[in-house]
Amino acid sequence: MSGARVVVCVGPGGVGKTTAAAALALQAARSGLKACVVTIDPARRLADALGVDTLGNEPHLVSPPTGDWPGQLWAVMLDAQGTFDQLVSRYATSPSQADAILRNRLYRNLAGALSGTQEYMAVEKLYELQQDPRFDLVVVDTPPAQHALDFLEAPAHLVRMLDNRVFRLLMTPTRAGVRVLEMGAHLMLRTIAKVAGGQVVADTLEFFSQFDGMEAGFRARADRANELLRSGQTSFLLVCSPRVDAVDEALHLVVRLKGAGASLNAVVINRSYPRFAPIADPARFASSALGPLVANLDELAQVAASEDEQVARVAGALPDVRFARVPLLAREVCDIASLAEVASYLGEQAE
Ligand SMILES: Nc1ncnc2c1ncn2[C@@H]1O[C@H](COP(=O)(O)OP(=O)(O)O)[C@@H](O)[C@H]1O
Ligand SMILES: [Mg+2]
Numbered sequence: 001m002s003g004a005r006v007v008v009c010v011g012p013g014g015v016g017k018t019t020a021a022a023a024l025a026l027q028a029a030r031s032g033l034k035a036c037v038v039t040i041d042p043a044r045r046l047a048d049a050l051g052v053d054t055l056g057n058e059p060h061l062v063s064p065p066t067g068d069w070p071g072q073l074w075a076v077m078l079d080a081q082g083t084f085d086q087l088v089s090r091y092a093t094s095p096s097q098a099d100a101i102l103r104n105r106l107y108r109n110l111a112g113a114l115s116g117t118q119e120y121m122a123v124e125k126l127y128e129l130q131q132d133p134r135f136d137l138v139v140v141d142t143p144p145a146q147h148a149l150d151f152l153e154a155p156a157h158l159v160r161m162l163d164n165r166v167f168r169l170l171m172t173p174t175r176a177g178v179r180v181l182e183m184g185a186h187l188m189l190r191t192i193a194k195v196a197g198g199q200v201v202a203d204t205l206e207f208f209s210q211f212d213g214m215e216a217g218f219r220a221r222a223d224r225a226n227e228l229l230r231s232g233q234t235s236f237l238l239v240c241s242p243r244v245d246a247v248d249e250a251l252h253l254v255v256r257l258k259g260a261g262a263s264l265n266a267v268v269i270n271r272s273y274p275r276f277a278p279i280a281d282p283a284r285f286a287s288s289a290l291g292p293l294v295a296n297l298d299e300l301a302q303v304a305a306s307e308d309e310q311v312a313r314v315a316g317a318l319p320d321v322r323f324a325r326v327p328l329l330a331r332e333v334c335d336i337a338s339l340a341e342v343a344s345y346l347g348e349q350a351e
Helices: 017-030 044-050 080-091 095-103 105-113 117-130 150-163 165-171 175-196 198-210 215-230 244-259 291-317 336-344
Strands: 005-010 034-039 060-062 072-077 137-140 234-240 264-272 322-327
Touching: 005 017, 005 117, 017 034, 017 044, 017 072, 017 137, 017 234, 017 264, 017 336, 034 044, 034 117, 044 336, 080 095, 080 117, 080 215, 095 105, 095 198, 117 137, 117 150, 117 215, 150 215, 215 234, 234 244, 244 264, 244 291, 264 291, 291 322
Parallel strands: 005 137, 005 234, 034 072, 034 137, 234 264, 264 322
Antiparallel strands: 060 072
């Protein structure tokens, strides 16, 4: 498989996946690569710093704040509907077919309504960018899905939907199909019409018949995207915080990723508390003005010890994987300078 290399950042919610994805792409740009990050749910200020917004479905070149990067940093925010529209236009058998689908009311609501659409469109965007000769590396953030694995399973999900008998029946207006549809689905459609209104049924039937001839293209592309996610070209980066619940969730994810044939190559432990050298005989400060500070240091030492235990659990489960630890920075990571600071802890992860 040719094209750019791919890194998919996965992990529990809120641990810093979006931050790590952007920092990794920035680090790659600094090491001379042309890197593109696909962000999914960046905080408003990070989106501003990267110059991405939901309206532009195309990667945007981020200029370095000072000096130059030997490589390039591109960023795009996933626009699930825009990506779906492009896919429809690509596989429509004629421009008028594309037009009719894109104008269909049911289709306009589909991106939000179909479960897994956002995940599938993220994979679709990833696949498109991976083939784009402008990039050496594509880093993708994953949606804050309850099951982060939805992402890996998204192409299969689409193929399953296309394989669904009812769906196929509706999509294939052969003579037999139409007969069955007339006989079997009539009652069902009448019921739906009663509940949802006749217009919805008309839109639905129109929608499925409009898709005629496109499913083979969709299916082939979903298969290729599926293959890309499991190929040697793609590696998964686990982002995790050194807390018990996050590590529990991450270890569960690791098992499922392995089971699904994904290759996990690196782990970023994000937001570690600062460490300080221990103070000899802390009791002697107990009644002095320094007492509260020393007690605070002691508490931090306990947090650090518990974090080390959690990191050891991850390391034990992933003996052959590279680790990077990123400390908790004093401020939110929402500009290029703080992203660069996070990146400086990532080492050569992108290599
Ligand atoms: N190392 C860090 N130090 C300080 N703040 C961080 C760090 N990493 C992430 N953050 C902040 O934590 C919040 C959540 O990070 P984000 O990357 O959006 O997580 P996720 O994508 O996993 O939900 C953001 O406000 C981000 O700026
Ligand atoms: Mg995120």
